[in-house]
Amino acid sequence: MNGCIVAFCCEHSAYPAADLAGRLRLHYPESLRVIRVPCAGRVDVIHILKAFENGASAVLVLGCEDGACHHITGNTRAKERVKYCNMLLKEVEVDGRPVAMFNLSPNTPHKFVRAVNEITKIIKESGR
Amino acid sequence: MIIAERKPMEEIKQAMAPYKKVLVAGCGTCVTVCWVGGEKEVEILASQLRLARSAEGNEIVTLEATVERQCEKEMVTELKDKVAEVEAVLSLACGAGVQTMAELFEDKPIFPAVNTTFIGMPEKEGLWVEMCGACGDCFLDRTGGICPIVRCAKGLLNGPCGGTRKGGKCEIDPEKDCAWVLIYRRLEKQGRLDLMREYNPPKNFRAVKRPGRIQAVKI
Amino acid sequence: MTTPFREILKRKDFVVTAEAAPVKGSSVSKTVEHITLLKDKVDGLNVTDNQSSVMRYPSLGICLLIKEHGGEPVLQVTCRDRNRLAIQADLLFAYSRGINNVVCLTGDSVDVGDHKEAKQVFDLDSVQLIHLVHTLNSGKDMAGNELDGGVDFCIGTTATPSADPLEPQLIKVEKKLKAGVSFIQTQAVYEFDELKRFTEFVRNIDEKVKILAGIVPVISAKMAAYMNDNVPGIFIPQHLIDELAQAPKGTGIAKGIEIAARMIRQVKEEEVCDGVHIMFIGREERVPEILEAAGLL
Numbered sequence: 030m031n032g033c034i035v036a037f038c039c040e041h042s043a044y045p046a047a048d049l050a051g052r053l054r055l056h057y058p059e060s061l062r063v064i065r066v067p068c069a070g071r072v073d074v075i076h077i078l079k080a081f082e083n084g085a086s087a088v089l090v091l092g093c094e095d096g097a098c099h100h101i102t103g104n105t106r107a108k109e110r111v112k113y114c115n116m117l118l119k120e121v122e123v124d125g126r127p128v129a130m131f132n133l134s135p136n137t138p139h140k141f142v143r144a145v146n147e148i149t150k151i152i153k154e155s156g157r
Numbered sequence: 158m159i160i161a162e163r164k165p166m167e168e169i170k171q172a173m174a175p176y177k178k179v180l181v182a183g184c185g186t187c188v189t190v191c192w193v194g195g196e197k198e199v200e201i202l203a204s205q206l207r208l209a210r211s212a213e214g215n216e217i218v219t220l221e222a223t224v225e226r227q228c229e230k231e232m233v234t235e236l237k238d239k240v241a242e243v244e245a246v247l248s249l250a251c252g253a254g255v256q257t258m259a260e261l262f263e264d265k266p267i268f269p270a271v272n273t274t275f276i277g278m279p280e281k282e283g284l285w286v287e288m289c290g291a292c293g294d295c296f297l298d299r300t301g302g303i304c305p306i307v308r309c310a311k312g313l314l315n316g317p318c319g320g321t322r323k324g325g326k327c328e329i330d331p332e333k334d335c336a337w338v339l340i341y342r343r344l345e346k347q348g349r350l351d352l353m354r355e356y357n358p359p360k361n362f363r364a365v366k367r368p369g370r371i372q373a374v375k376i
Numbered sequence: 377m378t379t380p381f382r383e384i385l386k387r388k389d390f391v392v393t394a395e396a397a398p399v400k401g402s403s404v405s406k407t408v409e410h411i412t413l414l415k416d417k418v419d420g421l422n423v424t425d426n427q428s429s430v431m432r433y434p435s436l437g438i439c440l441l442i443k444e445h446g447g448e449p450v451l452q453v454t455c456r457d458r459n460r461l462a463i464q465a466d467l468l469f470a471y472s473r474g475i476n477n478v479v480c481l482t483g484d485s486v487d488v489g490d491h492k493e494a495k496q497v498f499d500l501d502s503v504q505l506i507h508l509v510h511t512l513n514s515g516k517d518m519a520g521n522e523l524d525g526g527v528d529f530c531i532g533t534t535a536t537p538s539a540d541p542l543e544p545q546l547i548k549v550e551k552k553l554k555a556g557v558s559f560i561q562t563q564a565v566y567e568f569d570e571l572k573r574f575t576e577f578v579r580n581i582d583e584k585v586k587i588l589a590g591i592v593p594v595i596s597a598k599m600a601a602y603m604n605d606n607v608p609g610i611f612i613p614q615h616l617i618d619e620l621a622q623a624p625k626g627t628g629i630a631k632g633i634e635i636a637a638r639m640i641r642q643v644k645e646e647e648v649c650d651g652v653h654i655m656f657i658g659r660e661e662r663v664p665e666i667l668e669a670a671g672l673l
Contacts, residue, residue: 075197078204082211117201120166121209310485311456311496315503316548318482319536319563320608325544328608329487341544353547356554359460359504359518 031084033060034148036091037072040065041099042135043091050138057145060086068092069130070103077114081126087148088114090130091141097134104132125155158278159187159251160285161194161271169202170209172268173217173247180243181206181270182236182258183223184250191285193271194249196223202249202270227254233261240265275307293365299352301343306360308336314357381448381477382530384419385558385586390644391651392672393420393450393561393588394663396442398433407438408445410660415447417667420477422450422561422653426457428607429489436466439475449475450532454483459499460508460518467512471527479532479561480505480552484608503548506531506555532559536609537574538567546577553582560585561653563609564592566616566639568648575649587649591639593656593666595632597621633662637669644670 038044044065050057062085066072069092077088090111092104111130118126129151131144173179181203189195203219210217220239224232227250236258240246245266248255251273259267275287290307297304306312310329317337320328325338344350384391394414399407414421421442425435439449451470453463467478486496500508511518515526533552539545549560560578565571575587592610594600597620600612616635623631640652656663667673 075200075204078201078208082204082207117205118208121170121205121212123208123212310487311482311498311501313482313498313501315501315551317539317544318502318608319534319539319545320484321536321539321545322608323540323611325541329485335544337544337548338541341541341547345543350547353544354550356503356507356551358507359500362499 030062030080032086033062033084034058034087034089034145034152035062035064035080035085036089036145037064037066037069037076039069039092039104040067042093042097042133043069043131043141045135046091046133046138046141049136050141053138055138055142057142058149061145068098068100068103069107070098070100072107072110074110074114074117077111077128078117081118081123085126086152087126088128089144089148090128091144092130092132094132094134125152127151127155158190158276159253159273160191160275160277160287161188161251161273163193163198163202163249163271164269166205166209169247169268169270170206173206173210173245176217176244178218178220178243179206180220180222180236180239180246182227182246182248182250183221184227184248184254185223185225186228188250188254188271189223191279192283194251198249199223202247206247227251228257230257230261233257237262291365292360292362293369294361296357299355299357300340301347301349301352303336303340303343305336305340308334308339313337314360316353379419379448380530381420381450382558384448385530388419388651390672391420391559391586391588392418392667393422393651393653394418394660395422395424395653395655395657396438396660397424397427397657398435398438400430400432402433404433404438404441407433408441411442411445411447413661414663415442415445417664417673418654419651420448420450422452422479425452425454425481425483426489427484427657429456429484429486429491431489431491436470436475439470440473443474448477450477450479451475452479452481453505454481455498455500455502455505456483456486456496459497463500463505463508464512464517467509467527467529468523471529472525476528477530477532478509479534480509480557481534488606488608502533503551503555506533506552506557510556530559531557532561533557534563535560535574536563537565538563538570538611539609540611542573546574549574549578550581553578553585557585559588559650561588562590564590564655566612568642568646571643571648586651588651588653589639589643589649591636591652591654591666593632593636593654593659594620595628629659629662633666633669636666640666640670640672 080088098104108130114128133140181199183194183199199221203221226232240262247268247270249270255269276289277285277287280286287307321335325335327333423435423438439451442449482502486494509529509531512527535549597617600617603610
C-alpha cells in the first residue's frame with residue numbers, strides 16, 4: 030500500500046462516480062486504491078489511521094452531497110470524523126498525511142477526478 | 158460514573174519512549190461511557206503511538222485489550238498472558254483501574270494514559286459535569302438534590318458567596334451556574350425554602366477515614 | 377480612635393471605617409504611614425486577608441501594626457486559606473495581642489488570584505465561622521475543649537446588597553444574623569434603592585446590628601467597566617459610568633472622590649444605614665480627602 034492514496038467511496042455516490050470515470054477513460058493517478066463502503070458514515074477513525082499505518086500517503090473519504098445521504102447523516106458524521114482524525118494525526122506530529130472529505134453525486138465523474146487530483150497536489154506540496 | 162480525560166499525547170509518548178512492546182489496556186465501564194478509555198479509544202491510541210514511533214523510525218509493538226472493569230482483580234487477571242509478553246502497560250482506566258493492574262502485575266511498570274477527574278454525569282452528549290465529591294456524609298436531602306460540596310466552587314454549606322454573577326452564575330466561571338442559586342430555585346419550587354434557612358454546621362470531613370475502606374455484610 | 381470598636385458601634389450615630397490593604401512584600405513603611413494618617417480620622421481600620429486571593433502580608437501582621445500605632449484594628453478572616461485549627465489558633469493569637477474585632481467572610485476563590493494552582497481550603501463557610509467565633513467567645517474551642525484564657529471578639533460580617541438574584545443572598549444574610557453579628561460591612565454599593573431594600577430586610581430580623589455601606593471610589597469609566605466584569609459582586613450603574621466618562625482628563629481621581637463623598641453624605645443625611653466602610657485600595661492616603669468632602673472631619 031506504500032505511497033498510495035486510499036479512497037473510501039460511498040456505494041451510492043462516489044463509487045458509481047469512480048466507475049463512470051473509468052468507463053469514460055478519465056485520467057487519475059494510478060496509485061489510487063478505491064475501497065467501496067456502504068456509506069461514508071461507515072468509515073471509522075481507526076480505518077483511516079490503519080491506512081496510514083499501512084503506508085498510505087493520503088486518505089480520501091468520499092460521500093454523498095449534503096442532504097443526499099441514504100443514511101441521512103452518514104456524510105455529516107464522516108466529515109466530523111475526518112476533522113477529528115486530522116487532530117489525532119497532528120497530535121502525534123505525523124505531518125503531511127492528509128485526510129480529506131469530499132461530497133459528490135453518482136453522475137459526477139469529473140468531480141471525483143478533481144478530488145483525487147486535489148489530494149495528490151497536497152501530497153506533492155508537502156514533499157512526500 | 159467516573160469521568161476522566163486523556164493525558165496530552167506528548168506526555169504519553171515520553172512515558173512510552175523506553176519501550177518497544179507495550180499493552181494498551183482499556184476499561185469497559187465508566188471510561189468507556191465518557192469516551193476516554195474503552196475499546197475504541199484503545200485502538201486509536203495504539204494506532205497513534207505506532208504512527209508516531211514509526212515516523213521516528215523507532216517502531217513500537219502494541220497489544221490491545223479491554224476488560225469489563227479494570228478495578229476488579231478477577232477481570233484484570235484475564236490479561237495475564239498479554240502482560241507477560243510486554244515491557245510495560247499503558248492503562249486507560251481510572252486511577253482505581255491503574256492501581257488494580259499495578260497490584261496484580263507488580264513486576265511491570267504501569268502507566269496511566271488518562272487523568273481521572275471527577276464523579277459526574279453526562280449533561281448532554283459528550284459533555285460531562287461533576288456531581289459528587291464522595292465526601293462520605295451525604296446531605297443532598299437538605300439541598301434539593303444538588304450537591305454544593307462540588308457544584309459550588311468553594312463547597313459552601315450555608316448559601317451563596319458574595320461573588321455570584323448577575324443571573325446566578327458562578328464567580329469563577331460565567332458558564333457555570335451558582336449551585337446555591339440552583340438549590341434556592343429547586344427548594345422554592347418544592348415549597349421547602351425553610352430548609353435553606355436552616356443552619357448547616359461544619360461538615361465532618363472525616364466521615365470517610367482516608368484511605369477509605371468499607372466492609373460490607375455478606376448476605 | 378482609642379475607644380473599642382464595640383463601644384463605638386453602640387454609641388456613635390455614624391460609624392466610619394476604612395480599609396488598609398496589606399502590601400506584597402515585607403516592607404510595611406508605607407502601610408505605617410497610612411495607619412498614622414488614618415487612625416484618628418476613622419473608627420476602625422479593616423485589614424484584608426489575602427484580598428482577591430492575591431498573596432500578601434498577613435492581615436494579622438498589619439492589625440498588630442495598627443495596634444502598636446494606637447489604632448483600632450478590624451481583622452478580616454476568610455475561609456479560603458486556613459482550616460478550623462488554623463483559624464482558631466490565629467484568633468487566639470489576635471485576641472492575646474489586643475485585636476478584638478473580627479470580620480468573618482467566605483473569601484474569593486483562588487481562581488481569581490495569583491496562586492491559581494493552590495489548594496483552597498473552605499473547611500468552614502462564613503456562617504460557620506461566625507458560629508466558631510461565638511464558640512471561642514464562650515470559652516471553648518470548636519471541639520468543646522475549655523480554653524485557658526478566653527476571648528471576647530466583636531463580630532462582623534459582609535454582604536452583597538446588589539446580588540442578582542438577591543433572595544439566596546438574603547437567606548445567607550439571615551443565617552449570619554441569626555448566628556449573631558454586631559456589624560455588617562457591605563460590598564461596594566452604588567445604588568441606594570438596593571441598599572435601602574437590604575437595610576430594611578436586615579432590620580426586620582435584627583434591629584441592633586450596625587450596617588456600614590461599602591464605598592469604593594471609582595476613578596474612571598474604564599475602571600468601572602473593569603470592575604463590573606472582574607470583581608465578584610460589584611455592579612456599577614451606567615449613570616455613574618457616564619458621569620466619570622464626562623470628567624475632564626486628569627480629574628478622574630477628584631471626580632471619584634467627589635462621587636464617593638456625595639454618596640456618603642446621602643447615606644448619612646437620609647439615614648440609609650449606620651455608617652460607611654471606605655475601601656480606596658492603593659490610594660489610602662487620599663481617604664482623608666473623601667472624609668473632608670463628606671463633612672466627616
